[in-house]
Amino acid sequence: MKTDISISVKNLSKSxxxxxxxxxxxxxxFVNTFRQNTYETFNALDNISFEVKxxxxxxxxxxxxxxKSTLLKILAGxxxxxCGEVYIDGRISPFLELGIGFNxxxxxxxxxxxxxxxxxxxxxxxxxxxDSIIGFAEIERFVDQQVKNYSSGMKSRxxxxxxxxxxxxxxxxxxxxxxxxxxxxxKCYEVFRYxxxxxxxxxLVTHGMETVNKFCDRALILDQSRIVNQGDPGTMVEQYKQLxxxxxx
Amino acid sequence: xxxxxxxxxESRHEDYGxxxxxxxxxxxxxxYQNSFLGYIWAILNPLLIFAVxxxxxxxxxxxxxxxxxxxxxxxxxxxxxxxxxxxxxxxxMRSLQSKAQLVSKIYLxxxxxxxxxxxxxxxxxxxxIIVIILFFIWYQYVPTFSAILLFxxxxxxxxxxxxxxxxxxxxxxxxxxxxxxxxxxxLRVMFYASPIFYxxxxxxxxxxxxxxxxxxxxxxxxxxEAMFNNHFVDLWQFVAFFASSSLFxxxxLQAYKxxxxxxxxxx
Numbered sequence: 001m002k003t004d005i006s007i008s009v010k011n012l013s014k015s016x017x018x019x020x021x022x023x024x025x026x027x028x029x030f031v032n033t034f035r036q037n038t039y040e041t042f043n044a045l046d047n048i049s050f051e052v053k054x055x056x057x058x059x060x061x062x063x064x065x066x067x068k069s070t071l072l073k074i075l076a077g078x079x080x081x082x083c084g085e086v087y088i089d090g091r092i093s094p095f096l097e098l099g100i101g102f103n104x105x106x107x108x109x110x111x112x113x114x115x116x117x118x119x120x121x122x123x124x125x126x127x128x129x130x131d132s133i134i135g136f137a138e139i140e141r142f143v144d145q146q147v148k149n150y151s152s153g154m155k156s157r158x159x160x161x162x163x164x165x166x167x168x169x170x171x172x173x174x175x176x177x178x179x180x181x182x183x184x185x186x187k188c189y190e191v192f193r194y195x196x197x198x199x200x201x202x203x204l205v206t207h208g209m210e211t212v213n214k215f216c217d218r219a220l221i222l223d224q225s226r227i228v229n230q231g232d233p234g235t236m237v238e239q240y241k242q243l244x245x246x247x248x249x
Numbered sequence: 250x251x252x253x254x255x256x257x258x259e260s261r262h263e264d265y266g267x268x269x270x271x272x273x274x275x276x277x278x279x280x281y282q283n284s285f286l287g288y289i290w291a292i293l294n295p296l297l298i299f300a301v302x303x304x305x306x307x308x309x310x311x312x313x314x315x316x317x318x319x320x321x322x323x324x325x326x327x328x329x330x331x332x333x334x335x336x337x338x339x340x341x342m343r344s345l346q347s348k349a350q351l352v353s354k355i356y357l358x359x360x361x362x363x364x365x366x367x368x369x370x371x372x373x374x375x376x377x378i379i380v381i382i383l384f385f386i387w388y389q390y391v392p393t394f395s396a397i398l399l400f401x402x403x404x405x406x407x408x409x410x411x412x413x414x415x416x417x418x419x420x421x422x423x424x425x426x427x428x429x430x431x432x433x434x435x436l437r438v439m440f441y442a443s444p445i446f447y448x449x450x451x452x453x454x455x456x457x458x459x460x461x462x463x464x465x466x467x468x469x470x471x472x473x474e475a476m477f478n479n480h481f482v483d484l485w486q487f488v489a490f491f492a493s494s495s496l497f498x499x500x501x502l503q504a505y506k507x508x509x510x511x512x513x514x515x516x
Contacts, residue, residue, distance in 0.1 A: 012253075024424070024425065026425040026427050026428065026431060027427055029425065076355065077261070077356035078354070078355065079513055080255070081253040081255070083252060084253060085254040085255075085256075086253075086254065086255045087254075087257075088256065088257040089258045091259045094261045094262075094357070095354065097354045100350050100354050101348075101350065101355075103279060105282065106278065113275075117267060117268055117271040118268070118271075118272075118351065118357065119355075120262045120263070122267060123264070123267050
């Protein structure tokens with residue numbers, strides 16, 4: 001099936017059970033064998049449906065606790081939804097944060113291998129790309145040093161560099177632009193432009209309204225577990241600001 | 250309520266083998282970083298226990314085993330096998346917890362994480378085999394070829410048991426934080442219920458039968474029998490053992506499937 005839709009979400013709902021009494025040890029579980037544990041249900045996502053076209057840059061905005069991260073985790077496959085359907089056409093990047101699996105005790109090179117493998121690159125891919133990864137991150141001189149000796153900027157450059165070399169059709173990103181100094185941020189924007197030109201699909205969860213205005217083709221507002229509206233980024237940002245004011249007062 | 254469907258047109262990881270190997274390799278690197286000394290710590294634990302037990306118990310039990318050297322060698326082989334089990338299951342149990350980021354911030358099949366940490370323990374076990382060989386050279390004793398073969402076969406079965414146990418207790422450890430304490434007790438019981446520092450033959454027949462239900466006792470006992478008494482496990486016994494290990498593996502995979510979906514939320 002070849003369509004121009006890369007992510008299709010239909011009637012997705014997800015709720016979490018928050019028990020009144022924590023049962024996180026065998027002892028309490030045993031003591032309370034015959035006692036019904038009461039819990040509250042929190043609907044993190046309530047009947048969400050949307051589609052993302054191939055090559056589209058979708059921004060998801062919403063207040064804290066509106067369900068953005070849960071949605072992204074379900075798209076990535078980290079959480080399972082309760083009901084609904086998620087179809088993904090193309091290779092999706094399974095990560096939500098940069099530098100997953102980084103270990104400060106390992107060298108930069110080892111961390112590249114580890115991180116890239118976790119992101120789904122094969123050994124040959126890594127060998128082909130490692131010079132380019134190191135070059136983009138600008139850490140040539142330090143690549144064989146332990147990452148614990150890196151500055152935080154170097155770490156984030158390295159993490160970002162591996163991520164963009166993971167070569168996926170669909171990228172999921174949770175607030176990545178907060179990292180790095182201005183010149184590196186510019187570099188990231190450069191990469192976003194490059195991805196856009198190459199027809200990659202990107203879903204970005206962010207609080208940065210400027211980023212939404214600047215890059216997204218479309219934005220989606222989540223509030224209280226539902227989609228409030230979606231459409232042109234400029235309009236959505238305005239609506240989101242209104243919503244925020246209304247929520248505050 | 251309708252079910253949840255998640256489908257991707259292309260898989261997110263092509264090469265699970267490479268993924269598992271990389272995770273295990275980095276574990277190994279971290280633990281034994283830049284030095285041979287790191288490995289010394291791994292072998293020190295069984296060596297010290299061996300030294301104490303050999304000193305204390307060899308005078309008591311050696312008459313049954315037929316000579317001091319057989320007692321010492323049997324004790325050491327038994328200890329290494331048991332440490333393989335205890336280290337392997339402990340690492341497996343803690344794997345998801347210690348690699349929480351790989352569970353909650355990214356999608357990886359969770360079994361790859363569990364398997365990687367057991368493989369790390371298997372690599373330690375393999376290096377320990379070298380120490381066993383040194384012991385045999387020191388005591389100038391060569392077991393028969395079939396005995397060595399049986400030892401290797403049992404080591405493989407031991408790995409399968411470790412993996413099966415880990416698949417169950419790794420998600421359980423996320424759910425119940427006191428799982429580690431329970432497991433510690435289980436391991437201690439299994440240690441004393443296995444003929445590691447005593448010969449099984451000194452016990453009444455019915456107790457022997459009961460103890461041999463413990464897979465670790467079974468492996469340790471028949472490894473020692475083959476190596477030092479040239480007495481081999483009966484074929485039917487071995488087949489029964491193999492079959493129950495396989496059944497246990499199947500059971501553990503079912504338990505894993507049931508326990509794993511909510512693991513990311515609980516972390």
